[in-house]
Amino acid sequence: MIIVADENIPLLESFFSDIGDIRQVPGRAMSAAEVKDADILLVRSVTRVDEELLAGSRVRFVGTCTIGTDHIDQQWLESAGIAFAAAPGCNANSVVEYVLSLISLRAEKLCINDWTELSVGIVGAGNVGGGLAHKLERLGFDVVVCDPPRAEVEEEDEEAFAELDEALKCDVVTLHTPLVRDGDHPTYHLLDAPRLAALNADQLLINTSRGEVIDTAALVQRLAEADSPCVALDVWENEPRINPELAELAWIATPHIAGYSLEGKVQGTEMIYQALSRFMGLPVRKQSGQFLPEPALSKLSFTSAADEMDAASTAIRCCFDPRRDDARFRRSLSLAADERGREFDRLRREYPVRREFSSLKIQLKGTSKSAQDTFRALGFKLKL
Structure with a gap:
């Protein structure tokens, strides 16, 4: 049996x-x-899987190790x-x-000591989006959630959802919608x-959903104006040949x-392994926990002298600081279009190991219950 797979899927051999x-x-x-001669096709989000790719092949199972x-x-x-x-939800966290x-x-940029002073509008x-809303609410944020398709079918809980314009009034607006071109809610x-x-x-406008959810030309024009919003973008129209002006x-x-x-990546692989095993009538014998390596940083310790927000920010950035990815990405913006596209894919293919908050144990010595609750809500493991 032949399995053709995207080279960026982790732990292919293991699973x-x-x-x-x-x-x-x-x-x-x-x-x-x-x-053409594959029996199983495993992909991530960059491969278009349709009749053009598979017509005439012997593929009987397709798995995408991604949410979308x-x-x-x-x-x-x-x-x-x-x-x-x-693999819905695999990398949601x-x-x-x-x-x-x-x-x-x-x-930090706004010199706000209590980050819960920022209201957050979640679109999708x-x-x-649901996982983010849950964590932000546990942390004490004022959260506004907009999801028209869900609001339409969950009429008994209509107060849980706001109109888009209301969400767009928040201090932080973050987009988590699928890309839908037609229908009642494009x-x-x-x-x-x-x-x-x-x-x-x-x-602050954040987009981690799909680049096409925002009109790139309109956003470039808006960001050139004096009163434009602050923007953080992880997704782009026309990937990997993104608009360098927008990135700048x-x-x-x-x-x-x-x-x-x-x-997140390993969980996506595991979920497709489970689905393929069920399809083939095979027992599910492997779990991602068998293959995850020991994290490079396993423990942080804070004393009663630590400020709660400073401590939380320190722990967050020890696990992940997007400014590092931003710096690496910006080095590619001066390249020619084709080279820039190849570099975009290389940065993804050779992405450094990034562990989630749950991989880090936080030791709190004499800290407040509020600090303990904050670290728990963020997803860190605690040692009191």
Whole structure:
């Protein structure tokens, strides 16, 4: 049995070598010729899986080790009798931690000692947006959640959801929607020129969903104006050939790595391994915990002299500081378009190991219950 897989999927050999012979190829350049004799196809978000790729192949199972599925033509797969599985929620916590780090940096930038003074508008309440809302509420933030599709079907809980314009008034606006081009609730260019014009210099706009959710041309024009919002972007229209002018104008710019924690990527692999095992009638014998290495940093200690917010910020940045990814990314912006695209993919392919907050044990000596609650809400392990 032949398994063709994106070379960026972690632990391929560990999870799938017992099932078939693995052939690793670059995901963005994957071609019909490379998958023609494959029985199983494993991809990430950069591979378009449709009739053009698979017609005439012997592929019977497709798995994407990612949350999103807009790169998969599920209707065609079903018509062709090809089984499909995704990994919803696999890296949701990784994206949540990316956003929390940005909010922490924003509070520092504004010289705000208590970051919960910032209101947060969440657009899209799926695995990522819902998880973020839960953590922010536990931390004491004022959270406004907008999700029209959910509001429509969950009428009995309509007070839980706000209109988009209300969410766009918050100090931090963070986007977590799928890319939907048609239907009652399209998200393509959801933030267009009029909505971007309504944002002001006191606000932070974060996009970790899909680049096409924001109108790039309109955003470039808006950011050139004096009262423009602060913007942090991890996703871009036309990846990997992103608009360098937009990246230069952004406060934080990263190459689509918000969900790239080691735990998130490995969990995606594990979920597809489980789905493939069920499809083939095989026992599920492997778990991601068997393969996760010891973290480079395993423990931090704070005494009663530590300020709660300073301590939390220190711990967050020990695990993840997006300014490092921003610095690496900006070095590529002066390259020619083709080189810039290759560098975008290289930064993702060779992304350094990033561990989630749960990998770090926090020792608190004589600290307040409030500090303990904050670290627990963030997801750190505590040693009191």
